[in-house]
Amino acid sequence: MTHKVFIDGAAGTTGLEIAERLAGRSEFSLLTLDDAQRKDADARREALNEADVAILCLPDDAAREAVEMIDPAGGTRVIDASSAHRTAEGWCYGFPELVGRERVADARRVSNPGCYPTGFLALVAPLVLEGLIPKDWPYTVNAVSGYSGGGKALIERYEISNPTPAFRAYGYDLAHKHLPEMKAHAGLDHPVLFAPAVIPAYRGMIVEVPLHLGAMEGNPHADALRDALSRFYEGSQIVSVEGSHAPSELVLEQEEAPTDAMQLFVFGNEGGWNARLVAKLDNLGKGASGAAVQNLNLLCGLPETTGLHLPIA
Ligand SMILES: NC(=O)C1=CN([C@@H]2O[C@H](COP(=O)(O)OP(=O)(O)OC[C@H]3O[C@@H](n4cnc5c(N)ncnc54)[C@H](OP(=O)(O)O)[C@@H]3O)[C@@H](O)[C@H]2O)C=CC1
Numbered sequence: 001m002t003h004k005v006f007i008d009g010a011a012g013t014t015g016l017e018i019a020e021r022l023a024g025r026s027e028f029s030l031l032t033l034d035d036a037q038r039k040d041a042d043a044r045r046e047a048l049n050e051a052d053v054a055i056l057c058l059p060d061d062a063a064r065e066a067v068e069m070i071d072p073a074g075g076t077r078v079i080d081a082s083s084a085h086r087t088a089e090g091w092c093y094g095f096p097e098l099v100g101r102e103r104v105a106d107a108r109r110v111s112n113p114g115c116y117p118t119g120f121l122a123l124v125a126p127l128v129l130e131g132l133i134p135k136d137w138p139y140t141v142n143a144v145s146g147y148s149g150g151g152k153a154l155i156e157r158y159e160i161s162n163p164t165p166a167f168r169a170y171g172y173d174l175a176h177k178h179l180p181e182m183k184a185h186a187g188l189d190h191p192v193l194f195a196p197a198v199i200p201a202y203r204g205m206i207v208e209v210p211l212h213l214g215a216m217e218g219n220p221h222a223d224a225l226r227d228a229l230s231r232f233y234e235g236s237q238i239v240s241v242e243g244s245h246a247p248s249e250l251v252l253e254q255e256e257a258p259t260d261a262m263q264l265f266v267f268g269n270e271g272g273w274n275a276r277l278v279a280k281l282d283n284l285g286k287g288a289s290g291a292a293v294q295n296l297n298l299l300c301g302l303p304e305t306t307g308l309h310l311p312i313a
């Protein structure tokens with residue numbers, strides 16, 4: 001069976017990488033609009049309703065508008081890469097490892113997680129769920145992203161405008177759009193304190209959650225947290241939990257190859273007081289396009305890793 005897929009926003013950063021992952025896959029036929037039609041409401045409506053699966057790679061407002069164009073009684077299922085529906089009722093949060101692969105496979109409306117929340121939730125959600133770290137803790141998230149995370153506008157700033165920032169910290173309004181999904185899907189009582197930044201590399205991200213374990217009730221041990229994450233992601237070809245040996249550094253290369261894999265680390269200090277939980281991923285891989293293709297595979301009853309960029313086992 002061939003599944004008809006329409007990528008709304010196909011000319012953007014996330015859309016192009018999804019199309020690249022789907023190229024050559026005979027299970028799918030892509031519905032496309034040419035440059036003159038790709039923002040034409042009638043042409044989009046027709047393609048959205050003809051598709052078996054529509055993947056929205058649009059700004060939030062345009063994504064909401066696209067959903068409204070789809071006849072709810074029709075057969076089109078939706079994967080939304082924007083942040084418009086990540087905590088919305090009636091939408092499945094498209095993080096199969098956390099919500100369950102069957103739930104994604106059965107959903108008609110799937111909201112792809114944000115790139116930073118993917119790293120944060122992968123680390124924290126299973127540990128909160130198992131009661132190893134508290135849900136009422138004031139969590140902090142420090143993160144750096146490649147500039148493609150900001151889409152075409154930020155890519156232009158880094159590749160065309162001058163001068164290029166050597167380091168760009170932002171989010172100083174403490175109201176980043178990712179806060180609601182981090183709180184909701186980790187099951188936390190409080191919003192996290194989020195400090196994001198951008199580096200002058202195209203792709204890749206490191207998301208870090210520093211923990212004062214010694215101040216937590218029961219003083220959980222870093223080894224116990226790592227073991228719990230290893231059990232949680234056992235068998236995953238996408239998410240891996242690395243061993244206890246601390247490397248002297250974690251590096252994002254200037255020209256990282258695309259990857260849909262995500263590595264998790266738990267580093268603890270000698271006395272067991274402090275730990276650093278770290279996720280390394282590709283903002284355009286598991287952080288966006290790779291996750292969309294993983295969800296698409298599940299919606300279509302296919303193995304979740306087909307077409308993904310993963311390390312050779
Ligand atoms: N980049 C990333 O790492 C991640 C992005 N996302 C999310 O995915 C979505 C897409 O992001 P990204 O690909 O980076 O963004 P881009 O800015 O690179 O691409 C967005 C695309 O949408 C098109 N577009 C805008 N408005 C309309 C409209 N009304 N009708 C049709 N097309 C429209 C744009 O057209 P034009 O080319 O003319 O500007 C552009 O091609 C966003 O919601 C983003 O937040 C999520 C996770 C990570």
Ligand SMILES: CC(=O)N[C@@H](CCC(=O)OP(=O)(O)O)C(=O)O
Pocket residue numbers: 081082083113114115116145146147148149150151154177178196198
């Ligand atoms: C570097 C950069 O600017 N990153 C974006 C988030 C990218 C992302 O995950 O976007 P969505 O939540 O829309 O899916 C930001 O901080 O707004």
